[in-house]
Amino acid sequence: MKKDTEVNLMHGAGGEVMGELLQTLTAFKNNNAGGIGLESLDDGSTFTVGGKTVILTTDSHVVKPIFFPGGDIGRVAVSGTVNDLSVMGARPIALTCAMIIEEGFPIADLEKIVASMDETLGEVGASIITGDTKVVEKGSLDGIVVNTAGVGVIEEGGFLIRDRNLAVGDKIIVSGTLGDHGLAIVSYREGFDLGDQLKSDVAPLWKMIEAAMKAAGNGNIHAMKDPTRGGFAACINEMARKAGVKVVVREDTVPIRESVASAGSLLGIDPLQVANEGKCVMGVAPEAAERVLAALKSHPYGKNAAVIGEVVEGSGVVMQTRIGGERFIEPPLGDPVPRVC
Amino acid sequence: MKKDTEVNLMHGAGGEVMGELLQTLTAFKNNNAGGIGLESLDDGSTFTVGGKTVILTTDSHVVKPIFFPGGDIGRVAVSGTVNDLSVMGARPIALTCAMIIEEGFPIADLEKIVASMDETLGEVGASIITGDTKVVEKGSLDGIVVNTAGVGVIEEGGFLIRDRNLAVGDKIIVSGTLGDHGLAIVSYREGFDLGDQLKSDVAPLWKMIEAAMKAAGNGNIHAMKDPTRGGFAACINEMARKAGVKVVVREDTVPIRESVASAGSLLGIDPLQVANEGKCVMGVAPEAAERVLAALKSHPYGKNAAVIGEVVEGSGVVMQTRIGGERFIEPPLGDPVPRVC
Numbered sequence: 001m002k003k004d005t006e007v008n009l010m011h012g013a014g015g016e017v018m019g020e021l022l023q024t025l026t027a028f029k030n031n032n033a034g035g036i037g038l039e040s041l042d043d044g045s046t047f048t049v050g051g052k053t054v055i056l057t058t059d060s061h062v063v064k065p066i067f068f069p070g071g072d073i074g075r076v077a078v079s080g081t082v083n084d085l086s087v088m089g090a091r092p093i094a095l096t097c098a099m100i101i102e103e104g105f106p107i108a109d110l111e112k113i114v115a116s117m118d119e120t121l122g123e124v125g126a127s128i129i130t131g132d133t134k135v136v137e138k139g140s141l142d143g144i145v146v147n148t149a150g151v152g153v154i155e156e157g158g159f160l161i162r163d164r165n166l167a168v169g170d171k172i173i174v175s176g177t178l179g180d181h182g183l184a185i186v187s188y189r190e191g192f193d194l195g196d197q198l199k200s201d202v203a204p205l206w207k208m209i210e211a212a213m214k215a216a217g218n219g220n221i222h223a224m225k226d227p228t229r230g231g232f233a234a235c236i237n238e239m240a241r242k243a244g245v246k247v248v249v250r251e252d253t254v255p256i257r258e259s260v261a262s263a264g265s266l267l268g269i270d271p272l273q274v275a276n277e278g279k280c281v282m283g284v285a286p287e288a289a290e291r292v293l294a295a296l297k298s299h300p301y302g303k304n305a306a307v308i309g310e311v312v313e314g315s316g317v318v319m320q321t322r323i324g325g326e327r328f329i330e331p332p333l334g335d336p337v338p339r340v341c
Numbered sequence: 342m343k344k345d346t347e348v349n350l351m352h353g354a355g356g357e358v359m360g361e362l363l364q365t366l367t368a369f370k371n372n373n374a375g376g377i378g379l380e381s382l383d384d385g386s387t388f389t390v391g392g393k394t395v396i397l398t399t400d401s402h403v404v405k406p407i408f409f410p411g412g413d414i415g416r417v418a419v420s421g422t423v424n425d426l427s428v429m430g431a432r433p434i435a436l437t438c439a440m441i442i443e444e445g446f447p448i449a450d451l452e453k454i455v456a457s458m459d460e461t462l463g464e465v466g467a468s469i470i471t472g473d474t475k476v477v478e479k480g481s482l483d484g485i486v487v488n489t490a491g492v493g494v495i496e497e498g499g500f501l502i503r504d505r506n507l508a509v510g511d512k513i514i515v516s517g518t519l520g521d522h523g524l525a526i527v528s529y530r531e532g533f534d535l536g537d538q539l540k541s542d543v544a545p546l547w548k549m550i551e552a553a554m555k556a557a558g559n560g561n562i563h564a565m566k567d568p569t570r571g572g573f574a575a576c577i578n579e580m581a582r583k584a585g586v587k588v589v590v591r592e593d594t595v596p597i598r599e600s601v602a603s604a605g606s607l608l609g610i611d612p613l614q615v616a617n618e619g620k621c622v623m624g625v626a627p628e629a630a631e632r633v634l635a636a637l638k639s640h641p642y643g644k645n646a647a648v649i650g651e652v653v654e655g656s657g658v659v660m661q662t663r664i665g666g667e668r669f670i671e672p673p674l675g676d677p678v679p680r681v682c
């Protein structure tokens with residue numbers, strides 16, 4: 001295959017094609033500060049300060065529109081960074097907020113975005129302590145983009161969680177319904193009137209994950225990741241590939257809202273391939289699975305949590321379908337919804 | 342005066358007008374993680390991990406064009422974040438790299454940007470350990486923007502430096518010639534052929550600042566800041582205002598390249614009001630000033646360092662001119678050069 005010479009939309013879609021571009025973008029020699037570095041391509045990276053493990057992560061947000069059912073760009077920005085820290089087992093401490101704003105942008109909208117970010121921070125006890133603002137000429141940016149970076153720490157009694165440590169026998173748990181964010185965004189953009197039914201799930205997960213970690217006990221959540229761009233399909237394939245294992249999922253246990261499923265079939269979009277912004281996927285030691293599930297379910301953001309499969313020897317991700325067949329859940333080339341986060 | 346309802350270019354120009362917008366953008370209740378927080382509006386903010394002071398900062402970069410005499414957007418991005426950490430006295434440890442890329446952007450240019458970032462990191466021993474990539478549709482962004490956030494630590498034997506602690510009697514030292522970056526960018530954009538004379542000063546300053554701190558001895562650099570957007574004029578006015586002191590500058594000691602001065606008068610732009618990307622401004626205890634100056638001068642990025650004034654009681658910044666007069670160096674409304682960094 002000819003190598004691309006220009007960036008295209010699939011390069012930003014969180015799937016296999018993006019992986020190719022990342023080879024170029026992560027070609028740093030200076031890529032590690034003495035912990036987990038860029039080479040791991042995990043949700044965040046680590047280094048050590050005063051004997052403690054510190055986690056660092058970042059995401060930019062270009063979601064369109066900036067206000068949508070269930071959330072806004074500010075809530076997505078804070079949640080995205082909080083969640084990348086949380087799925088590594090880190091308590092989110094301090095975030096940055098960097099905004100690039102198009103000339104002419106309404107200041108009233110900035111006020112709404114800041115208020116939404118602040119509310120989201122308040123849910124998990126994190127703070128925005130520094131930021132940056134650039135303004136560009138009308139026409140050279142589509143409204144606003146928001147970048148957040150975040151720092152978290154592994155606490156006494158907590159434990160670092162990678163995305164690569166699934167072990168044979170692990171139960172696969174998802175913290176709730178899949179596909180909500182991606183299908184809410186695309187349906188809203190397409191102008192479908194689905195009443196209050198299709199809403200983004202965007203939410204900051206630290207408190208829920210903290211409870212799950214406590215219930216699990218030290219080290220019993222073996223692997224965790226947030227299924228953002230590329231959805232559950234990209235996420236679980238990456239986890240299986242990195243661990244060198246096979247994952248078997250039972251279709252009848254996968255939580256998907258009826259409204260999301262309907263919108264998905266209407267639009268020809270698989271809910272498993274679009275972004276979630278308030279969910280996590282875990283591989284849990286079998287003896288801890290019931291405790292973790294109960295802890296998740298007792299938190300509002302985890303009430304639809306479910307055990308949906310398990311880890312076996314082999315490779316790839318297989319779905320046992322409702323009608324008794326089997327099919328691969330393929331790693332998608334990319335998320336079918338652009339500008340989703 | 343009527344409050345603006347829309348963002349304009351001056352809101353991003355690093356001067357007085359930007360200060361008004363920052364009131365909206367920093368209106369977070371969750372604004373402090375137990376150290377220096379957003380309320381200080383310093384170059385970065387702090388929190389504590391394992392008994393150590395950790396500094397966090399961020400900057401987005403929208404410089405136009407992305408390749409220019411003396412540097413490129415990658416070198417600006419790494420240097421900007423390294424310098425905001427360094428002027429607080431922190432050794433830069435780990436950076437993030439978040440790129441937003443317009444569909445159609447040449448991958449060869451990405452390779453150049455990554456290589457330039459890597460080289461800049463190598464100069465100071467910092468690493469990019471995590472990142473993010475978003476791609477947006479052609480026409481919705483002007484090429485590429487790069488955000489970097491960075492984490493640094495105050496080392497054994499080092500000391501935290503604020504921008505607000507100028508003290509009466511301090512010597513004001515600048516680490517080299519002023520106005521180079523802003524005038525290089527604007528001259529290049531205007532198509533002036535000034536040969537090799539006008540080059541950006543963009544550079545990562547940690548090693549130079551580390552040497553200056555060692556020469557100074559604990560705490561003897563009272564205040565430091567990097568004179569980026571808004572230039573030296575914005576920087577020194579902010580430092581004087583925050584400390585409640587007056588600064589007196591002697592014009593004949595201020596290092597400005599002849600080519601920069603000429604370009605400035607040709608374009609009607611004051612070199613003291615445009616961005617520098619490889620300079621710092623310090624207030625140093627008088628007994629340490631000669632040692633600090635010598636340390637700066639012994640580093641390639643500090644060879645034109647100079648003592649240019651001192652701190653006295655009062656308020657404002659005054660320039661004693663070559664012809665024996667006095668005039669205020671006013672805090673500029675904003676940097677006259679848009680998209681400078």
Ligand SMILES: Nc1ncnc2c1ncn2[C@@H]1O[C@H](COP(=O)(O)OP(=O)(O)OP(=O)(O)O)[C@@H](O)[C@H]1O
Nearest residue numbers: 014025026041042043228229438440471472473474
């Ligand atoms: N421009 C970049 N420079 C350096 N590293 C990058 C860059 N873009 C992505 N990465 C790295 O590639 C990996 C995948 O990035 P990605 O953004 O897909 O992860 P994520 O944040 O977990 O997902 P999402 O952005 O969809 O929320 C991460 O380890 C990230 O640090």
Ligand SMILES: Nc1ncnc2c1ncn2[C@@H]1O[C@H](COP(=O)(O)OP(=O)(O)OP(=O)(O)O)[C@@H](O)[C@H]1O
Nearest residue numbers: 097099130131132133355366367382383384569570
């Ligand atoms: N969008 C924002 N949200 C939160 N804080 C912000 C935001 N923009 C700027 N700030 C804060 O305002 C202060 C001034 O920011 P500014 O970007 O001018 O500083 P700087 O990085 O030192 O300068 P430059 O960006 O020109 O290099 C800093 O303390 C910064 O943390």
Ligand SMILES: [Mg+2]
Nearest residue numbers: 043084226228
């Ligand atoms: Mg992630």
Ligand SMILES: [Mg+2]
Nearest residue numbers: 059080084228
């Ligand atoms: Mg993410």
Ligand SMILES: [Mg+2]
Nearest residue numbers: 131132399400
């Ligand atoms: Mg800044």
Ligand SMILES: [Mg+2]
Nearest residue numbers: 384425567569
């Ligand atoms: Mg600064």
Ligand SMILES: [Mg+2]
Nearest residue numbers: 400421425569
């Ligand atoms: Mg800066």
Ligand SMILES: [Mg+2]
Nearest residue numbers: 058059472473
């Ligand atoms: Mg990301």
